[in-house]
Amino acid sequence: MARSLDDVHQQIRKEVTGRAETLWDVALRLHADPEYAFDEHRAAALLTDVLEREGFAVERGVADMPTAFTARSGRGRPTVALLLEYDALPGLGHACGHNLIAAAGLGAVLAAGAVLDVGDGSVLAVGTPAEEGGGGKAVEVEAGVFDDVDAALMFHPGVHSWTRAPLTAQVQYRVGFHGRAAHPTGNPTEGIDALAALVELFNVLHALGRRLPEASHIQGIVTHGGTATNIVPEYAEGRFGLRAATTDALADLVARLTTCAEGVALATGTRAEVERVTVRYDHFRDSGTLSERFAEHLDRAGITLGAPTPGVYLGSSDIGNVSTRVPAIHPFVAIMNEDASDHTPEFAEAAASERAREVLLAATEALACTAADVLLSAELRERVWSAHRAPAAGER
The missing domain is CATH 3.40.630.10 (Zn peptidases)
Structure with missing residues (x-):
């Protein structure tokens, strides 16, 4: 039965x-x-x-x-x-x-x-x-x-x-900026400040955050900001966590991060690297x-x-x-x-x-x-x- x-x-x-x-x-x-x-x-x-x-x-x-x-x-x-x-x-x-x-x-x-x-x-x-x-x-x-x-x-x-x-969907990216080292007083015009570029990226992303849809946000930290105060940083790096309500919205957010990083690099004379560093979690x-x-x-x-x-x-x-x-x-x-x-x-x-x-x-x-x-x-x-x-x- x-x-x-x-x-x-x-x-x-x-x-x-x-x-x-x-x-x-x-x-x-x-x-x-x-x-x-x-x-x-x-x-x-x-x-x-x-x-x-x-x-x-x-x-x-x-x-x-x-x-x-x-x-x-x-x-x-x-x-x-x-x-x-x-x-x-x-x-x-x-x-x-x-x-x-x-x-x-x-x-x-x-x-x-x-x-x-x-x-x-x-x-x-x-x-x-x-x-x-x-x-x-x-x-x-x-x-x-x-x-x-x-x-x-x-x-x-x-x-x-x-x-x-x-x-939400989420992923983390590394953004690195390459500049040129110099003495900040001895020959400052020869330097290209990678840390300044990274700081500017934070500013741009803060402005972007005001226009993002619900549940989308980017949270970043500085993981490398230079080696000494008397050297213009030739390299700076940040790690950014991105979240969005859907996996498609997350892909759009990654594209915006990349565009912002490349735009900052163009404006500051640096070179940007944008690299995914974690497994992507789908929504x-x-x-x-x-x-x-x-x-x-x-x-x-x-x-x-x-x-x-x-x-x-x-x-x-x-x-x-x-x-x-x-x-x-x-x-x-x-x-x-x-x-x-x-x-x-x-x-x-x-x-x-x-x-x-x-x-x-x-x-x-x-x-x-x-x-x-x-x-x-x-x-x-x-x-x-x-x-x-x-x-x-x-x-x-």
């Missing part, structure tokens, strides 16, 4: 309840031992060891990243990926709650894998390093990790409880249908998600790159009140709190139930993919 979705959901909730202490222990162990971008060796070992003991087929070092992994239960399509983040913030530890993301993804694949039959398809845990800087998911996308995936699911702890994540495309499913499942645990506040953006993430390839969700679930902020010592403390434990277990259940919905309903998959293939608002 075919099982109903309600029966599957009930079995999943029992599986999560039975693993509650194990999942919380994993979250606390990650929290107590923070590791940083592409160096999360102990975290990856902890997670893959658990998955291997549970009978998952584990592949380590995927996409040529030593701390990336996949772990599969089941066979063939359809396939749902649960994403596990586990890097921390230098100096702050798990002040973005990635210990909870990893534990929830782990619990969701374990619960779904225990309940679903082989003929139902596959659940796939994807270990994704370096979300805070490095873009492990973007690297995995390009390596084909998500090519045969039907949906990608994760949640993020935060200070809001929102069905979807308003996440996040939410699968509304799947986000609603997640919210419905979470509501059964007494946590209600609402719509994001219009005009509010919460940074960027490499989940955006995944969402360009497959339907994806990235809801926020609050572990602190809205007057707080992540990326703070207080948020790091909250990521090991009793409220965090409650959110972890509720989100784990909701993720696993949403995964089961995708695997067991061809109609849902078709609806989700149809929406994913349609052009999104604001995209060319």
Whole structure:
């Protein structure tokens, strides 16, 4: 006799309840031992060891990243990926709650894998390093990790409880100016001040910022400004972070930065170099249908998600790159009140709190139930993919 979705959901909730202490222990162990971008060796070992003991087929070092992994239960399509983040913030530890993301993804694949039959398809845990800087998911996308995936699911702890994540596209560029050294009093007319050119670029970008569309901005720092006060700087360099509401808008912003740098170089007699220095994070495309499913499942645990506040953006993430390839969700679930902020010592403390434990277990259940919905309903998959293939608002 075919099982109903309600029966599957009930079995999943029992599986999560039975693993509650194990999942919380994993979250606390990650929290107590923070590791940083592409160096999360102990975290990856902890997670893959658990998955291997549970009978998952584990592949380590995927996409040529030593701390990336996949772990599969089941066979063939359809396939749902649960994403596990586990890097921390230098100096702050798990002040973005990635210990909870990893534990929830782990619990969701374990619960779904225990309940679903082989003929139902596959659940796939994807270990994704370096979300805070490095873009492990973007690297995995390009390596084909998500090519045969039907949906990608994760949640993020935060200070809001929102069905979807308003996440912008972002990238960083290096701008260097080459001038000519000279003595500032002995032969000043022989010098070409590269630092003056860089300062002028900051001024031009400040003026440009007044005319940029919502969510677009450029934030820069000086990374090299000369070697001594009695030498006209022959080289100066800045690093610039660019963000925009969409990936297309980000491309326009990069073009403006390049034009400004070249214009300043022409005006100052310097030579400009503009070079991308990070992986580009695409903006996040939410699968509304799947986000609603997640919210419905979470509501059964007494946590209600609402719509994001219009005009509010919460940074960027490499989940955006995944969402360009497959339907994806990235809801926020609050572990602190809205007057707080992540990326703070207080948020790091909250990521090991009793409220965090409650959110972890509720989100784990909701993720696993949403995964089961995708695997067991061809109609849902078709609806989700149809929406994913349609052009999104604001995209060319």
